[in-house]
Amino acid sequence: MTDKKRSGLGRGIDAIFSDFEKDEITSENVVEISLEDIRPNPYQPRKTFDQEALDDLAQSIKENGVFQPIVVRKSVNGFQIVVGERRFRASKIAQRSTIPAIIRQLDESQMMEIGVLENLQREDLNPIEEAQAYQTLIEKLHLTQEQVSERLGKSRPYIANYLRLLSLPEQTKQLLINGDLTMAQARTLLTFKDPKKIDQVAKLAVEQGLTVRQLESMATQPVKIVKKTAPAKSSFITETEEQLVNKFGTSVKVTDSKNGKGKIQIDFASTKDLNRILELLNISID
Numbered sequence: 001m002t003d004k005k006r007s008g009l010g011r012g013i014d015a016i017f018s019d020f021e022k023d024e025i026t027s028e029n030v031v032e033i034s035l036e037d038i039r040p041n042p043y044q045p046r047k048t049f050d051q052e053a054l055d056d057l058a059q060s061i062k063e064n065g066v067f068q069p070i071v072v073r074k075s076v077n078g079f080q081i082v083v084g085e086r087r088f089r090a091s092k093i094a095q096r097s098t099i100p101a102i103i104r105q106l107d108e109s110q111m112m113e114i115g116v117l118e119n120l121q122r123e124d125l126n127p128i129e130e131a132q133a134y135q136t137l138i139e140k141l142h143l144t145q146e147q148v149s150e151r152l153g154k155s156r157p158y159i160a161n162y163l164r165l166l167s168l169p170e171q172t173k174q175l176l177i178n179g180d181l182t183m184a185q186a187r188t189l190l191t192f193k194d195p196k197k198i199d200q201v202a203k204l205a206v207e208q209g210l211t212v213r214q215l216e217s218m219a220t221q222p223v224k225i226v227k228k229t230a231p232a233k234s235s236f237i238t239e240t241e242e243q244l245v246n247k248f249g250t251s252v253k254v255t256d257s258k259n260g261k262g263k264i265q266i267d268f269a270s271t272k273d274l275n276r277i278l279e280l281l282n283i284s285i286d
Helices: 003-016 018-022 051-064 085-093 108-122 127-140 145-152 156-167 170-177 183-192 195-208 212-218 235-248 271-280
Strands: 030-034 070-075 078-083 098-103 252-256 262-266
Touching: 051 085, 070 085, 078 085, 078 108, 085 098, 108 127, 108 145, 127 145, 127 156, 127 170, 145 156, 156 183, 170 183, 170 195, 183 195, 183 212, 195 212, 235 252, 235 262, 235 271
Parallel strands: 070 098
Antiparallel strands: 030 098, 070 078, 252 262
């Protein structure tokens, strides 16, 4: 993380938590709250949590407790998490009944901004989660891209490039979320415009390890789909099919395999037609 990025996010967090400095956080400010009374932050940008990391944190909590209290605000039904959902989830895994928390008086917009900024500061969101975080700030707080960039200490093109990722089709988004595609590859795929083509090329990029340069060159050329063609039939198989067609008066397909085994497929149009073929084969069904 660059100093500019760190200081930009720092200013955003400090501005929102400025009142913390006025209220020295002492033991009187920290209370134990039942986990059953706590709900996640609805504006939490993080959609996926590393289960192994949660299990490790849960084990630490079992042994040592929760060192850093979470931050919550009162809601109609209990409390909503403002900061600390990982500690909340790990505490549930550790089968704790309560968790230390600081209750803050925050309105909807403050809770949302804190949740988004706190997660962005951690820098472990996947590209789609980060893009959705910026989109949330724009839509819910009615900010422009320029205003978001100023609050976070990032350039406006940086914000714009992430927001563009949200227009990717779902299949390609998932490849990006999983880490199969890089941010640079995903941005290049946007030049293909057609969602079906984007998914198609994205899958090809993962399977063949295509570089950004290769994807850029493909964007100006049609994507060629190589279809598997059936191997040419031998003259013996072809002649056999012709004789069987003449005998049964219907479509017949003979398939030969490399190991000497094969199959004969005889088509029929109706039960009456099937009985006719069976008679030709001297087969009677009682």
